Amino acid sequence: MTISHIPVPAPAVVPYEPWEGQADMLAEAAAAGRRAAAWIHSLPAPPSPTPTWSWLVGDLAVAIEAAMANLDPEDCDRMDEHGLAVDGAGGMGSVTQSMLAAVSCVVADAPWLTTDQQVRLLAVASAVTGAAQVLAQDPGSAILHGLLARMCTILDYAARPDGPARTPVR
Template sequence: MTIAYLPGPPDDVPPYEPWAGEPEVLAEAAAAGRRAAEWIRSLPAPPTPRPVGTWIAGALPDAVEAATASLDPAQCDRMGPDGRLIEGTAGVDAGTTSTLAIVPCVLSDADWLTPDQHLRLMAVASLVTGIARLLADDPGTAILHGLVARMCATLDHATRPDHPGLATQFEHTVRHER
């Protein structure tokens, strides 16, 4: 079998030029990440110390902040010199991405948190990962068409302050529908 690679970019690749509005979009993503991390840190601690409680209070919000603060549209998908696709990271390192990816698995051990809090934590991990993936796949569209801004608005909604009455109302409705 013969494999032919497409030629890679020339050696004189022009320097990266930011998209219109990029600094503002990245600043808003970093601010939304800080607010999300603050909400995560405000969640109740387990009744007795547990490793997952320490992780949720420390490593998870740190990863959310690190991911949103390090976003870099210049680190997008590109063609390598050998003609192979190099998947971009949008500036988010592999360790941070890994921390966000294990959220659904870890939450089963966080039985002191409500189902609403579990769902919102999964939304946070998914949204932060999604913002990075959007910027890596197509930064121009993500920035110019407001996709990152919309995901930041959804992130803010997911991390709004807890309202105990809302969870109680939902549970009451679910019980009466059965």
């Protein structure tokens, strides 16, 4: 008796179709990331420079700018060729994810920053993480229904130049 194995068919490659307004929305997200990085670069230095300050205004600012510039709707939750669920990352790498997760610990080691600046750093890290997550979980809603735009608005508000907080217009 001869046993023949039927070859497994190759998965159908479905070409990616960009969402309407995707390029503009991703460009706005990248611009919001640049503004946030510029604000972080402008944070005051401690009386004597510390590794925490160097990390904040260096590595973290660069990571935030890169994360927002590299958002990718194609890196979304999906099924692989074996039918297993694959979590998307929205274009954010694992190193950047871990850096953003560390911000809550790092601000505790930055007593020269005002409480307002510390809270805004936390909000920036959260908004950047959230932007990647909304793209990973539902890129259509993120782009077409304004979820990514809202995350960019939060990012811009948190990274506003230092000074009195603005009151939202109602």
